[in-house]
Amino acid sequence: MSLRIARAEDAQDYRPCAGVVLVNDADQVWVGERNDYPGAWQMPQGGIDAGEDPRKAALRELHEETGVSNVSFLAESQDWLKYELPDDLRSRAWKGRWRGQVQKWFMFRHLGPDDEIDILGVEEPEFDRWQWVEFAEVTELIVDFKRPVYELLVETFRPVLEEAARRSS
Numbered sequence: 001m002s003l004r005i006a007r008a009e010d011a012q013d014y015r016p017c018a019g020v021v022l023v024n025d026a027d028q029v030w031v032g033e034r035n036d037y038p039g040a041w042q043m044p045q046g047g048i049d050a051g052e053d054p055r056k057a058a059l060r061e062l063h064e065e066t067g068v069s070n071v072s073f074l075a076e077s078q079d080w081l082k083y084e085l086p087d088d089l090r091s092r093a094w095k096g097r098w099r100g101q102v103q104k105w106f107m108f109r110h111l112g113p114d115d116e117i118d119i120l121g122v123e124e125p126e127f128d129r130w131q132w133v134e135f136a137e138v139t140e141l142i143v144d145f146k147r148p149v150y151e152l153l154v155e156t157f158r159p160v161l162e163e164a165a166r167r168s169s
Helices: 008-012 054-066 135-141 144-168
Strands: 014-023 029-034 045-047 071-076 081-084 100-110 127-133
Touching: 014 054, 014 144, 029 054, 029 135, 045 054, 054 071, 054 100, 054 127, 071 144, 081 144, 100 144, 127 135, 135 144
Parallel strands: 014 100
Antiparallel strands: 014 029, 014 045, 029 127, 071 100, 081 100
16 A cells, blocks of 8 residues: 555545654654554544644644643644555444545654653543654554555654754754
């Protein structure tokens, strides 16, 4: 399955979504293991409500999924990215309404302590456990059908981390 940049005509078939690349002071990336798909790790992401600003949706989803709100903005993906759900998931996910998701991604630095992260204390827990990993590792942890998006995210946002590291040294 190849990665495709979303187009306006995708709006009727793909769920609008905002995603978050959350990094810590060591430039590691937060990933959580989904509680409905053991072994599947992902970064925080979720639907954008009608009329909602994508960046605000990303912050809302981050808080809803992790309890985290103490962040600073680093970057935004230029393009909307999309992936297709495999046929066996398409009929179950979102009641069969969407073929996949179109996603706008944002990178934020986590400014708080790790104990701010509370994946089980949120209203609707999506993750059983979480960890900080090296950025390149996220592509190995993600489910196959999302891997092209995650590979592009690493390519897109790695220079942001490298520039931040140069400025702080």
